[in-house]
Amino acid sequence: MANTDRLRRITQAVQEAGTLGVAELAGLTGASEMTVRRDLDLLMSQGVLERYRGGARSLLLRGEEPPFALRAEEAAEAKRRIAGHVAGLLADGESVVLDSGTTCVEVARALRGRRLTVMPLSLPAVNVLVDEPGSTTVLVPGGRPRRGEGALTGPLTRASLAALRFDTAVVGCCGLTAEQGLTAYDLDDADIKRTAIASARRVIAVADGGKLTRAALAFAVPATALTALVTDDTAPEEELQALAAAGVTVSTV
Amino acid sequence: MANTDRLRRITQAVQEAGTLGVAELAGLTGASEMTVRRDLDLLMSQGVLERYRGGARSLLLRGEEPPFALRAEEAAEAKRRIAGHVAGLLADGESVVLDSGTTCVEVARALRGRRLTVMPLSLPAVNVLVDEPGSTTVLVPGGRPRRGEGALTGPLTRASLAALRFDTAVVGCCGLTAEQGLTAYDLDDADIKRTAIASARRVIAVADGGKLTRAALAFAVPATALTALVTDDTAPEEELQALAAAGVTVSTV
DNA sequence: ACATAACGAACATAATCTCTGTTCGTAAAT
DNA sequence: ATTTACGAACAGAGATTATGTTCGTTATGT
Numbered sequence: 001m002a003n004t005d006r007l008r009r010i011t012q013a014v015q016e017a018g019t020l021g022v023a024e025l026a027g028l029t030g031a032s033e034m035t036v037r038r039d040l041d042l043l044m045s046q047g048v049l050e051r052y053r054g055g056a057r058s059l060l061l062r063g064e065e066p067p068f069a070l071r072a073e074e075a076a077e078a079k080r081r082i083a084g085h086v087a088g089l090l091a092d093g094e095s096v097v098l099d100s101g102t103t104c105v106e107v108a109r110a111l112r113g114r115r116l117t118v119m120p121l122s123l124p125a126v127n128v129l130v131d132e133p134g135s136t137t138v139l140v141p142g143g144r145p146r147r148g149e150g151a152l153t154g155p156l157t158r159a160s161l162a163a164l165r166f167d168t169a170v171v172g173c174c175g176l177t178a179e180q181g182l183t184a185y186d187l188d189d190a191d192i193k194r195t196a197i198a199s200a201r202r203v204i205a206v207a208d209g210g211k212l213t214r215a216a217l218a219f220a221v222p223a224t225a226l227t228a229l230v231t232d233d234t235a236p237e238e239e240l241q242a243l244a245a246a247g248v249t250v251s252t253v
Numbered sequence: 254m255a256n257t258d259r260l261r262r263i264t265q266a267v268q269e270a271g272t273l274g275v276a277e278l279a280g281l282t283g284a285s286e287m288t289v290r291r292d293l294d295l296l297m298s299q300g301v302l303e304r305y306r307g308g309a310r311s312l313l314l315r316g317e318e319p320p321f322a323l324r325a326e327e328a329a330e331a332k333r334r335i336a337g338h339v340a341g342l343l344a345d346g347e348s349v350v351l352d353s354g355t356t357c358v359e360v361a362r363a364l365r366g367r368r369l370t371v372m373p374l375s376l377p378a379v380n381v382l383v384d385e386p387g388s389t390t391v392l393v394p395g396g397r398p399r400r401g402e403g404a405l406t407g408p409l410t411r412a413s414l415a416a417l418r419f420d421t422a423v424v425g426c427c428g429l430t431a432e433q434g435l436t437a438y439d440l441d442d443a444d445i446k447r448t449a450i451a452s453a454r455r456v457i458a459v460a461d462g463g464k465l466t467r468a469a470l471a472f473a474v475p476a477t478a479l480t481a482l483v484t485d486d487t488a489p490e491e492e493l494q495a496l497a498a499a500g501v502t503v504s505t506v
Numbered sequence: 507a508c509a510t511a512a513c514g515a516a517c518a519t520a521a522t523c524t525c526t527g528t529t530c531g532t533a534a535a536t
Numbered sequence: 537a538t539t540t541a542c543g544a545a546c547a548g549a550g551a552t553t554a555t556g557t558t559c560g561t562t563a564t565g566t
Contacts, residue, residue, distance in 0.1 A: 002524090002525070002526095003525080003526095022541080022542095023541095031526075031527090032526070032527050032528080033527095033541090033542095034526075034527065034528080034542095034543080035525085035526055035527070037541090037542075037543075038525090038526085038543095045384065046384070053534065053535070053540090053541065053542080054535095054540085054541065054542095123379065123380070123383060123393070126376065126398075127376070127380065130376060130398050130403065131298070131299075131400070131401065131403070137397070138397070138398055139395070139396075139397055139409065140376070140393065140394075140395055140396050140397070140398055140405060140409070141393075141395050141409075142392070142393055142394050142395035142396075142409065142412075142413040143392075143393050143395075144390070144391070144392055144393070145379075145383050145391055145393055147384070148384065150383065150384070152393060155416075156392065156393070156394070156395065156413055156416065159395075159412060159413075159416065160395040160409055160412075160413075163408075163409065163412065255553090255554070255555095256554080256555095275512080275513095284555075284556090285555070285556050285557080286512090286513095286556095287513095287514080287555075287556065287557080288554080288555055288556070290512095290513075290514075291514095291554090291555085306511090306512065306513080306563065306564070307511085307512065307513095307564095
């Protein structure tokens with residue numbers, strides 16, 4: 001994998017400036033122009049930006065989330081701890097629907113080899129669970145994978161979810177507050193989260209602390225739809241209390 | 254990736270002997286015992302064999318196909334040529350359902366970036382097509398991935414296929430003759446092939462020459478269900494004529 | 507219970523692949 | 537027509553993976 005840090009910087013710089021030249025980016029990152037061009041190609045293939053002769057134009061709206069590969073390493077340690085705790089909450093033999101997003105991919109890693117039936121809602125999570133020794137049963141949902149993200153959405157995904165009943169849904173989010181509920185950047189994602197939650201008896205939300213002060217565009221479900229929340233110790237205390245008051249069992253790890 | 258050649262030899266030796274010791278395998282391959290153990294672990298995780306203290310027992314019935322990773326490199330050149338020819342048969346804008354199997358993964362490679370709507374029926378093919386720049390629309394079918402193979406089967410896959418109508422189905426096989434029809438080693442696979450073929454207007458079969466003299470356990474469809482066959486020049490002439498007589502347009506590349 | 511053989515974790519080294527920068531011919535813009 | 541950017545091709549550095557060795561642990565047979 002290319003230098004993620006440089007990709008992140010490029011993404012951010014282009015997003016802020018709206019449009020930026022190759023030479024400027026090379027200066028900014030300390031890399032050669034050739035390397036910058038290769039990075040731009042890669043980011044273009046993830047739908048982050050558009051290239052034109054001499055530079056690139058951002059395709060991310062202000063405040064929109066950076067691409068999957070760049071988010072994966074943010075708060076990685078916290079995500080791993082959260083994932084480990086979630087794994088402990090699941091009992092052998094359960095059937096689980098596992099949402100898309102980087103935190104949920106970590107959960108998938110933590111579940112490898114466990115005797116569970118898992119339906120991951122994103123391709124990266126599928127790839128983590130498939131071909132592992134051990135007795136995990138993987139069910140792939142249908143759907144259209146979203147560019148870069150690999151999150152499966154659309155009618156095929158809805159249909160796959162509707163055909164099944166899960167013991168537990170593990171859902172990620174872009175924002176979660178007691179007042180605004182669980183929100184996502186993407187409308188289709190929110191739709192799938194809602195459907196997944198509707199076919200599960202128990203709902204465990206996972207979110208690093210940073211997400212508990214945000215609300216994103218697309219509303220998925222109210223906080224009261226959640227059974228439990230697993231977050232880290234950077235979560236603001238008052239928000240945790242508000243969520244607890246809404247009936248959510250909160251764990252900070 | 255580990256040394257595929259050694260893995261193939263181990264697989265074959267264990268399959269022939271039924272059961273074989275680690276020391277023998279080390280002698281046979283020229284590798285150290287530790288390496289053989291690691292190989293056995295890997296093959297075990299692919300469901301090829303069982304380990305016991307001192308050696309391994311084959312889980313492949315006589316004549317059963319070797320695992321995906323080992324088949325991928327057999328007749329690789331022929332598969333690539335076949336795949337290239339199939340790519341030429343597809344027109345831009347078409348919707349295509351792409352069967353599982355190593356040949357079809359090559360077809361997926363040949364289709365990267367093309368303006369098509371593709372539903373690949375195996376995870377390796379999905380991974381080839383996803384995240385590629387270009388305008389290929391990928392639809393993931395639901396289903397249970399078969400260990401090692403990644404072929405998607407079961408009711409979820411059937412349902413995904415039943416919900417759609419394709420212009421073309423590209424199907425692989427384990428055996429194909431005018432008399433026996435198109436056959437597969439796996440019952441579920443055969444079922445999915447049948448369903449895929451039923452939802453497509455045009456059916457292109459792909460098979461290297463070696464398959465045109467074989468019939469496998471599970472019958473999928475008669476030869477008359479095929480529109481075209483793309484094979485290589487190792488195919489026996491008389492079989493090609495029999496297939497042509499059954500109404501199949503045959504191309505050898 | 508004891509001896510023996512096999513196992514696998516841990517480390518070191520070799521082989522391989524990936525990333526980055528450079529050069530240079532080609533293609534696009536002014 | 538000229539300039540500038542582009543990307544293919546190659547080379548070296550860096551990282552990753554594969555393999556072998558050693559050694560303590562575990563399973564099996566007597």
